[in-house]
Amino acid sequence: MRVVIGGGSGFVGRELTRLLKSRGHEVTFISRQPGPGKITWADVESRGLPPCEGAVNLAGENIMNPLRWWNESFKKDLVFSRVNTTRILAQAIASSPTPPHSWVLVTGVGAVLGRDGGAMKKMLIPFWLGLGGTLGSGRQPFPWIHVSDLVGIIAHALEPKVEPSTEPDVFNGVAPALNTNFEFTKELGRTIKRPTIFPVPGFFLDVFLGSERAVILTQGQKVVPKKTLESGFEFQYPDLTSALKEIVRN
Known part of the structure; x- marks a missing residue:
């Protein structure tokens, strides 16, 4: 094409x-x-x-x-x-x-994780320094996706359909794993062997990002890739462990 x-x-x-x-x-x-x-x-x-x-x-x-x-x-x-x-x-x-x-x-997609950019580029430095921690309560959903899977979904959506539809397909760009911010934080800490004991208070995010923008991180959104999976797409990195290991490997 x-x-x-x-x-x-x-x-x-x-x-x-x-x-x-x-x-x-x-x-x-x-x-x-x-x-x-x-x-x-x-x-x-x-x-x-x-x-x-x-x-x-x-x-x-x-x-x-x-x-x-x-x-x-x-x-x-x-x-x-x-x-x-x-x-x-x-x-x-x-x-x-x-x-x-x-x-x-x-x-709109989840936090895009990859070695050369995206959300991980901003997070890795404080985590490597042992300053990583949960955002707000940590109980909020944290939708994420490995960049390889995101571009795979896009390429999958570009493929010609045997029976074209008049209605648009909506593929949620998130991994099938449903993780909280706490689970993400702890798994990243385990993967790079660093402590995660410094939570970021919600009020700090409100001040730094603005309350309307901070709510994306402090409240999150529970999203599942139902139609993405039903379309036949297979995730390379369906869980946090596999995704984070690929990203931080030497």
Whole structure:
């Protein structure tokens, strides 16, 4: 297939590109800046999509960006970065004489775990220093997914269907294991052989992240990948132990 990826230069986009290319597919990025193997969002808006069989939109400001304060300006950027790119891509697909047979919009997944980025990149340093601990009470659900499984789900969703559906498929990007933040914290500590005795109080997260954003970490959300499993997708890392061992191995 020829696959166009919006926001393909990020952590998930790089992993998805590796996977697709390993399967013989061609990849073109939609980016803010032109370059080899890239087209710009302005190009897509004015000229439409290049010929392709699949499209993916990963674009969007990171809601947990520690360098951005939680304020109205940041919230507008969050919405605009997702809604505007999705609008451009959707309009380009709708107006194409040969639209892709499938397109994937990634709108919300669990904490993405991997060796080269994602949630683990922010967590590993304090854990290696022995400063890791639970967030808030620790009893809240902590949905997560290994990046290899996330990009696997995306690639799986891009595959042509024998019986195409008029309704969109919704695949939750989370591992089948249902873990609490406490369980995640203790398993990561065991994996890297470090203590996890310094909990992060909820009020500290409220101050540092903003209460509206902190609630993602302090309350969590119980999510299961029911349709993902029913579709036939097989997880490489269905449990925390296997996922964390792969990530922190030397």
